[in-house]
Amino acid sequence: MTTAVLFGVGAMGGRLLRVLEADYPSIEIVAAIDTDAAKIGRTLADVTGYQRFGGVKIVGDLVTALADLPKRPDVLVHMTESKPHLIKEQLLAALNTGLNVVSAAESMFYPGLRYGEFAEALDSAARANGVSITGTGINPGFSYDVLPLVLARGTSAVTRLTIRRCIDVTGTGPGDIEHVGYGLTPEEFNRRIADGRVEGHMGAPESLTRIADALNLEIDEITEAWDLETADFEVDSGDPTLGVLPPGRVIGITQRARALHQGSEVISTSLAMYYQPEKFNLVEEDRIEIEGAMPVMMSIKPAMQSLFGAANIMANTIVPLAAAEPGLVSPLDLPTGGTVRGVARYAVDPSRQAKPGYLPVSRKV
Incomplete structure (x- = not known):
């Protein structure tokens, strides 16, 4: 099971919960953060209507989100703003806490092109803490690249x-x-x-x-x-x-x-x-x-679809990112197939006879 913190319970965050409620049994949201005072203290179910992680309460900062968890989560899913100067401290705080980070910010797809100092700071922090960070979505991250x-x-x-x-x-x-x-x-x-x-x-x-x-x-x-x-x-x-x-x-x-x-x-x-x-x-x-x-x-x-498509791309990135080498990672370097959604694999079923035109298979945990 890959555990994640959701940072941003807005339009994108709600759609990610919709995706995870319908699919991805190997991903679990264990904490949620939002800076909107009207959302703090409420549950994910109250704010979004989705039930799978509905009991998780929204808090206002990362320290509070992690305080009562039995162990450190694997990934922080970042869905707040897009511009580097607005998200830099949010991202660095997560990396320095030892969390892998996947961000929906467009500027995070290839930040080294126009935001060199920003990219270097993130890469250094990720490597120092043995974690990975990337940015992706439907565009950039899929349709255009x-x-x-x-x-x-x-x-x-x-x-x-x-x-x-x-x-x-x-x-x-x-x-x-x-x-x-x-x-x-x-x-x-x-x-x-x-x-x-x-x-x-x-x-x-x-x-x-x-x-x-x-x-x-x-x-x-x-x-x-x-x-x-x-x-x-x-x-x-x-x-x-x-x-x-x-x-x-x-x-x-x-x-x-x-x-x-x-x-x-x-x-x-x-x-x-x-x-x-x-x-x-x-x-x-x-x-x-x-x-x-x-x-x-x-x-x-x-x-x-713009938002729903981006949420699906994000969900597909969570598990591969957690397994990636430390540092600032390009989504182009992650597996094209994305997160494996099942927890079992198919194999030939030996209890039934295979023959030309017929292959019996069953799921193996």
């Missing part, structure tokens, strides 16, 4: 990749709302893009550089652009803090990123993030096209 690289295993001499993703973000939590820019006026959105307060999807440059690394593609610059969408009708954000957005507010963003070499496009991504995209004649889809010795094209309709 792991999945394209799995598909690219089936071809060679890759020259170009195109990734298109359109998703419904209804119900996303305050952390994402703040850095993506939903609910703003167009004028305020553009001001915040210009001064860096709004970044949209965080992690496209990291995904593009990791793909280029893995496939030996030469790039020398990455560009990003943001197109916004407003509506002339009210749109429900699905989040209680943002509520129903009046006409004229940002309810959709399409973020385009391009990796170039000497001015020519090598990798391109497009991510359309909308509340209720069907109202704008958009189709939810993940689409990957790889140009190489054998062209590869894959489409997933509807697209992998």
Whole structure:
């Protein structure tokens, strides 16, 4: 059994509990943390409605969470904020307590690219305490990087990749709302893009550089652009803090990123993030096209869900991370198959006769 502490009982944390309630019998949540005073002292069942770990009480800090546990848990599942300066001390505290950490923060997927000092501090703390830390989710962590690289295993001499993703973000939590820019006026959105307060999807440059690394593609610059969408009708954000957005507010963003070499496009991504995209004649889809010795094209309709998909990726990372070598770990280096969900294995059943076209099997604990 792998034991875990849940840090962040918001939109993502609730979906992780949904995942674990339906699957993953080898993972157990033994403590929960949230900084929201309205949640502290309540149980996970009270806040989320999920029952498997429903009796666990939410506390306000890591020290309190660990105080009454009979032994140190294996992993802290971190689902609070995305920006390095907001999460650095949370992550270091967990590492210095001797916990492995898997974070949903986009900045944790490949922090060494843009946040070198942050990455070095985490790597040093993890190694000093003999634990591992990584960041993953649906994107980055799957749709923009792991999945394209799995598909690219089936071809060679890759020259170009195109990734298109359109998703419904209804119900996303305050952390994402703040850095993506939903609910703003167009004028305020553009001001915040210009001064860096709004970044949209965080992690496209990291995904593009990791793909280029893995496939030996030469790039020398990455560009990003943001197109916004407003509506002339009210749109429900699905989040209680943002509520129903009046006409004229940002309810959709399409973020385009391009990796170039000497001015020519090598990798391109497009991510359309909308509340209720069907109202704008958009189709939810993940689409990957790889140009190489054998062209590869894959489409997933509807697209992998943003929050629920990320929660599933996180659940699949918990056990492999606990077994990883100490230090800052890339999710690309963890087993593609993720966490083994069962506690038994199948084998040939010797009590029944095998014959051509028929193989009896049974589960062995």
